[in-house]
Amino acid sequence: MLLGHNSLAFQRVGGVACASLTFILSLYLVYVVDQADFVVIQVGAWEAPFGISLVADRFSAVMVAVSSFMGAAVAVYALGEIDDVRLRKFFFPLYLVLIFGVNGAFLTGDLFNLYVWFEVMLIASFVLISMGGGKGELEGGLKYVVLNLLSSIMFLAGAGIIYGQTGTLNMADIARTLSMTPDAGWVTSSSMLLLVSFGLKAGIFPFFFWLPASYHTPPSTVSAIFAGLLTKVGVYALFRAYTLMFVPIFPQVQPLILVLAVLTMVTGVFGAASHFDMRRILSFHIVSQIGYMILGLAFMTPLALAAAIFYLVHHIIVKTNLFLVSGMVVRLKGSCDLAKVGGLLKSAPWLALLFFIPAFSLGGIPPLSGFWAKFAMVKAGLQIESWIAVTAALLVGVLTLFSMTKIWAEAFWKEQPADVDAQPLRNPAGHFAYMVVPVAVLAVSTILIGLFGEPLFSFSERAAAQLLNPQEYISAVLQSQVEVLP
């Protein structure tokens, strides 16, 4: 990809082909993992816990599959939005490195290796977010870069402390060693460092400020893939840490995570309600939805974890889709500030439909996918009688619906404001169909998950059962045979 930078056609074809190939392979991985429970590779044939293990359980596999799905869909969308200048600055190679880093983070079974994958992902995302060189992009990019660097440094410090105490970096081996050490003091300190670090990346309550300050600045293609994937890697890492490594101290951390989850939901949705620009509203909704997922972790029951995994899949698809739609609004109207656009229902009724589906799925209207995710989460909360969290979850659901209705009423229903001259973007990069097709595919998959969600939900339940039984993971990793090729 780097070699052919003079041929933009080669860049385009290669980018989409690689992303699609990843998606197909990831589906195969899901199939294999569902048959075999675990797929473990010891890199370089060094036996665990000495070498680096790559581990896929059901949770990892489904995350890889859905993120590769987004990778393929957004790559097609990029054909329609990313201009030649960005393509010449290696947009597609960086984009593929980003997907590579995300998938690596989902699959690694080694703590330090996870740090390295985070860095791979971050370096690519740093360049992607500040690539355009506009004032807003540089400013948002600077905030994004500095806070994510700090989070990585804290992760490194936490990993160092854990290594100093356990003498291992293999997550399964760390879990085994920690379950045998009763001294909880230093475990808690290092687990808090990791909580802050992953929390910063996931955008949970006190650490989310970089997210709405930066996600609306780059082109929609870039914000869509960031919104879909990057924060979810933080959520994934939190799940991995607290269902595997820090199981012994989880009862002490649980109240803290519960409070953080509720505050994340509430502050995120209030932030969204106060904004009037489509992409800023959507950025704040990421924060609020992250709260729901962390809530599943805080409940820590089989149903709650299954609901959280289902929620992750639903959220990645829907949120990516909404950001892509906002990019189409920009293309048609030159802006996505709700005060400046309007009348889209008349001028582009099909776009209204494409917005309607993910937006009301996000709000939790049956029979779309968001309804089942929220329903399962609330039911899990009722089962363990966590009334405040359930109340907050329902209230946030209503407010989410409110701000989706706001976008609907302002951008689609209202007449185009007479004093604002809204023109389609001049010199669009590629054909509009490239943008419509992925959005339509994602919308259809939202409906499919809503109507025929049973296989996905039972898969989530099996994945949750695996998460709740870390012993299986540990023995799968530590006892896997090293195959030496002849």
Added chain:
Amino acid sequence: MEGLIAVLVGVLFATGTYCLLRRSIVKLVIGVILISHGANLLVFTSGGLLAGRPALVPSDGTVPPAPFGDPLPQAMVLTAIVIGFGLTAFLLALVTRAYEAVGDDDINAFRNTDT
């Protein structure tokens, strides 16, 4: 020796945090650099410090003579230093461009994308 380095790590983190809280974006970069060095030293020290005991296997044995220094933290720190170096270079370039675009190195001028 460990105690001394532990104090040094603390000092690095403290000065780094102080720099981060200043209003100039150049000091922001310096703060990030200091904190990342602090974290590198922390990882390095966490493996235990032993002077003059490399983990080298003698020609007639299969394991290095105990006690030997743990080589893994050094490998990790090396990785972390390289990553930190690359990121710092990128951050410096970004700060230069952002300074040119915004025209001020005061953090207060960087509030356009917040609200």
